[in-house]
Amino acid sequence: MDEGYIKFNLKQVKDDSTPALVLRELAALRNRLYDLKLIGRYPGGPGFGNVSHRIGRSNRFFISGSGTGRKERIGIGDFSRVIRWDREKNKVICRGEVRASSESMSHGAIYAANRDIRCVIHVHSSKLFSYMLDNGYPQTAPDAAFGTPLLSEEIEMVVEYLDKPEGVLVIEGHEEGVFAYGQDIAGAEKVLMEVFKKGGR
Numbered sequence: 001m002d003e004g005y006i007k008f009n010l011k012q013v014k015d016d017s018t019p020a021l022v023l024r025e026l027a028a029l030r031n032r033l034y035d036l037k038l039i040g041r042y043p044g045g046p047g048f049g050n051v052s053h054r055i056g057r058s059n060r061f062f063i064s065g066s067g068t069g070r071k072e073r074i075g076i077g078d079f080s081r082v083i084r085w086d087r088e089k090n091k092v093i094c095r096g097e098v099r100a101s102s103e104s105m106s107h108g109a110i111y112a113a114n115r116d117i118r119c120v121i122h123v124h125s126s127k128l129f130s131y132m133l134d135n136g137y138p139q140t141a142p143d144a145a146f147g148t149p150l151l152s153e154e155i156e157m158v159v160e161y162l163d164k165p166e167g168v169l170v171i172e173g174h175e176e177g178v179f180a181y182g183q184d185i186a187g188a189e190k191v192l193m194e195v196f197k198k199g200g201r
């Protein structure tokens, strides 16, 4: 699949800047999720799962880079800055040392659906996935497949409909795929952990 990204190599975020503080927290969150095996890599296969954070009140966001799923620990240099995404063209434009995955469009859709959402988590877990489908959690249509503009549209619609700045969402057309979102990093992690404790392990 064509990932549709354009990569620019710009200078990295400085270690003591405001974005760095957010990225450090976001990296720590990602590393905790890695330890729970909610983010990682399939044996011999691709990495899965990513975390993102809105930049201020803009539609831009930081997201853990494509291919970082294999790393046990990531740091502030492992994030990409998504500056624009285009659903119709299935294209994501990002900046930074690492590139953003095509899943960025799903993160973007959640930010677009509600201005108060500032952190989005995407994890993979077969247990959590089945549990959420079996227990009536918010879900996207089964025919909205991963990486398609339709999925991003579906996600936006569901989050808009739920009309809450915090929640979880199971992506039926994306095997094992689950999203959580919140007003900040702690809020998104909290709603994910609530459902994870019930049915994810």
Ligand SMILES: [Zn+2]
Residues within 6 Å of the ligand: 048, 049, 103, 122, 123, 124, 174, 177
């Ligand atoms: Zn995924």
